[in-house]
Amino acid sequence: MVGDKQHRIAFAYHNPNWIFGEDKREDLEKAEQVTPAEYRHEMRGAIFCPECTTPLSRAPEEKELFTNSRTAHFRHRKAFKHIACSLRVSRGAGLQYHSEEEVKRAVQNENLVLVGGWAEHPPEILIDETLEDFEFRQTQIVDPDGPITEIPLGRHTGKKVLLPTRITSVLSICRGFDKNIHRAFFLPDSQYALHLRDLLYDVARLDEMDLPQRPNLYFGRIERYARLTFRNIIYLKVQNFPELKIYTYPTFDERKRIDQGSIGRVMLFYGAISSAGEGIPRFKTENWGEYSLLPSQYEKFLPWS
Numbered sequence: 001m002v003g004d005k006q007h008r009i010a011f012a013y014h015n016p017n018w019i020f021g022e023d024k025r026e027d028l029e030k031a032e033q034v035t036p037a038e039y040r041h042e043m044r045g046a047i048f049c050p051e052c053t054t055p056l057s058r059a060p061e062e063k064e065l066f067t068n069s070r071t072a073h074f075r076h077r078k079a080f081k082h083i084a085c086s087l088r089v090s091r092g093a094g095l096q097y098h099s100e101e102e103v104k105r106a107v108q109n110e111n112l113v114l115v116g117g118w119a120e121h122p123p124e125i126l127i128d129e130t131l132e133d134f135e136f137r138q139t140q141i142v143d144p145d146g147p148i149t150e151i152p153l154g155r156h157t158g159k160k161v162l163l164p165t166r167i168t169s170v171l172s173i174c175r176g177f178d179k180n181i182h183r184a185f186f187l188p189d190s191q192y193a194l195h196l197r198d199l200l201y202d203v204a205r206l207d208e209m210d211l212p213q214r215p216n217l218y219f220g221r222i223e224r225y226a227r228l229t230f231r232n233i234i235y236l237k238v239q240n241f242p243e244l245k246i247y248t249y250p251t252f253d254e255r256k257r258i259d260q261g262s263i264g265r266v267m268l269f270y271g272a273i274s275s276a277g278e279g280i281p282r283f284k285t286e287n288w289g290e291y292s293l294l295p296s297q298y299e300k301f302l303p304w305s
C-alpha cells in the first residue's frame with residue numbers, strides 16, 4: 001500500500017515577488033501555501049517548492065480540464081534538475097541514508113523525524129490537544145523523550161545507527177502539520193524512512209477483504225461518536241464496508257476534547273485494523289500517543305483518495 005502515492009508535494013509557496021537564487025528562504029516561507037487544487041492560472045511562474053524552493057509547474061496547467069484534485073499536482077521543472085530535492089518523484093522504497101553523519105544531519109535540519117513509539121500517558125503539563133489555536137502551534141514539543149531507536153543505513157549494508165527519539169505521539173505529527181507533511185518520518189518498526197505524505201493512508205480506501213496486517217498511520221473523518229462506560233467508540237467514514245470502529249479511553253478523549261462535537265473532524269491514528277473477533281473492522285487504542293485530531297486548516301494537505 002505504501003509507495004503508491006504519486007504526488008508528494010502537498011502545497012507550494014505562492015509569491016509573485018520572490019526570486020529563486022536571489023531572495024531568502026525565510027521570506028518564501030511566509031508566503032501563501034497553495035495546494036494543487038487551489039492553484040489559479042495567474043499563479044503561473046510564482047509557485048515554489050517547499051523543500052528546494054525552485055519554481056514549480058502545476059500539471060495539468062488548465063485547471064478547468066481537471067477539477068479532481070487527485071489528478072492535479074505540482075511538478076519540478078527540468079531546468080532545475082541539478083538542484084537536489086527529496087520531493088522529486090521517487091526512486092521507490094524509502095529515503096536512503098548512507099552514513100551516521102547523514103542521518104544525524106537530516107535529524108538536525110528537521111528533514112527527518114524519528115518516532116520512537118507511542119506514549120502510554122499524556123505529558124503532565126496541560127496542553128490544548130485540539131491544536132486549533134495558532135499560538136499553540138508555536139509552542140515547544142512536550143512529548144516525553146522516546147527510546148533510542150535503530151536506523152538502518154543504506155539498503156544492503158546491514159549497518160545500523162542508534163539515535164534518541166523525541167516524538168512519541170500522533171499529536172506531535174499533527175502539530176505544525178504543514179511543516180511535517182514534507183518531512184521524512186521513521187516510524188516504530190519501520191524498515192526505512194518515508195515522507196509523511198507517503199505514510200498516510202486514507203481509511204476510506206480500506207477494503208474489508210484485504211485489511212493490512214501491519215500497523216499504519218491512518219486518517220479518516222469522524223462520522224459518529226458513542227460514549228460507553230469503559231471505552232468510547234469513534235466511527236470513521238469508510239466506503240467498502242459498513243463501519244470502522246476506533247475504541248478509545250474516555251480520559252484520553254477528554255484531554256483531546258474529542259466528543260460529539262468532533263463529528264466531521266479528521267482524526268489520525270497509528271495502529272493495525274483487524275476484523276477478527278466481532279467481525280467488524282476496528283482498532284483498539286491502548287496508548288494516549290496513538291491518535292489525535294488534525295487541525296481543520298491542514299485537512300487539505302492530506303492525500304485524500
Ligand SMILES: [Zn+2]
Pocket residue numbers: 049050051052053054076084085086087088
Ligand atoms: Zn523541490
